[in-house]
Amino acid sequence: MSRPAKAALVAAAAVGLVAGCGSGTATVATAPSGSAGACGALLPSTAPGLAKDGVRITSAGPACAEYEVTNTGSEPSDVTAVFTLLSAAGGALDNVTRTVAAVAPGATVKGRIDLGRNGSTWPAGADPAARPGSGPGSGPGSGPGVKVITVRSVPSAEAPQPAGPCPASGLRLYAGEGDAAMGLRVVSLHLRNCGTSTVTVNGYPKLELLDLEHRPIEGVRLLSGGAEIATGTGADSPPQQIALKPGEGARSTLVWRNTTQDGEPVNAPYVRVRAIPDAAPVMVTPELDLGTTGRLGIGAWTREDSRP
Template sequence: MHQFEKTGPLLTARRPAAAAVAVAVATALLAGCGSRTAGADGTPSASGTAGPCGMPQASPSAGAQAPSGPARGGVRITAANAVCAEYEVTNLGSEPSDVTVTFSRLDASGGVLDNVTRTVAALAPGATEKGRVDLDGPGSARPGAGRQVKILKVRSVPGAEAPHPGGPCPASGLRLYADDGDAAMGLRVVGLHLRNCGTSTVTVNGYPELQLLDLEHQPIDGVSVLRGGARIATGTGADDPPRKIALRPGEGARATLVWRNTTEAGGPVSAPYVRVRATPGAAPVMVTPELDLGTTGRLGVGAWTTDDQQPPAPRPPAG
């Protein structure tokens, strides 16, 4: 069992550095109007009917290549043609979860055109939901010709701990979520945002509680969580002194995470998930800041400060 030392409201983890997190990738190769679907045993098989995205099927001799069969992180591309790809998302866990899939759309030579994200909310254990990614995006003089799509990453958080920047206010009356962050010269900065969407004033004072988690949501040891960011970098916004902040309905607060991804001797550590409690005893929220800590073994966290930033629009659902 992993052990954590607690200093103030922060957790300091102790364990040998974890191995780098592998990126789950499955690629569907597309050619012309050809399309093939995955058979019941997970291996590709050709179909003689119209494609699932409304395009006619090509025979195997026409050069069409099939999508990858095996599931990656519970996600599998089941069919693809010149203009779209279909996929299935299965909850491999034991509780309802929000599953977010990031797809990369590629040109005919494999260059990345853009990334698109799809989220399936409150997916029951063992349940499967289907979706579709359109491939008629920028970067192709002949839309869809020779286009490809791949699963870049899959992230799953328990529904009870999922961040919800938009939609109905959580039962706690507080929204907590992470932004997309900023990166420059190996320095990473991500903001944690807290907003009072309830009807009563909520007071925060000091630092959020953090627990770093791996791909299987298990605690990661060997990383020191530091108060403030000065020992990592200055000017990040993580060094304001802690103070009591009364958040009236509609008001928000922000705490800053800062780290470097420097890699030297030893194994690098990646923590895709962080379980956050805004105050001691608060309900946890699991965010995905994708901490690529290298071999530094340190993460700085700033105290809560006032924040006027409004939450972003919710991610589009699957389909």
């Protein structure tokens, strides 16, 4: 979960790595909120779903909700939170992803989510009566209409930058949204030469799997290619040398199964990636739910069409 910020603590565009539970995940930019409670009643931090891993919903009403992001770590971090919008009856309607960039250690940054029917986060075609605060029992004590479900934080120095200014390395690396079917998982890593010189990639990206605390995960076999997992996933191409001119790109495909049998399931929410051996690392969040399989297939870099 990466900057194009103009100040030390500003909000960046959200990177939607987690799928929405409705028609799609809204991806919008955050902005500092006004005074505390501007959206409605102040909410207790102890209420279920209002606080998670440094992100807290502080106030909410029918039109909007305010939240704050606190960096409890020791280095600047890009924090991505996924919020679920709730109907008046408490059912999940859609997910909203927010990313706040370059949160300094110990700092707290505020943000705001529009919940009104005309707001950018309200699902198209949703019943007006289902809008938070519009149904029976709306008002004080009726619930905030939104909750925090997932928080991911990556060091700002290693954050993926799919848009904005070109990183100092001249290489833009980020993860795609992924696909899942019958326990088979497929996620693409995208590499773009946004610099001014030709860059050559050859073979496979180097991966390090990390847990929720960014600690290395041991005991998982990193396979060259995806044939041992499944065929036809795009991870089967042989390694080749690819010269990427400015503006050109390449793609690697990760493939795994989340089968769970005997043993402790392994989850690797974070992956540190080096596109080439001497490249600066980029930390992406593909949410690897490896089950008890102990294997991850890594596809070789293949040429990808340039963006229009």
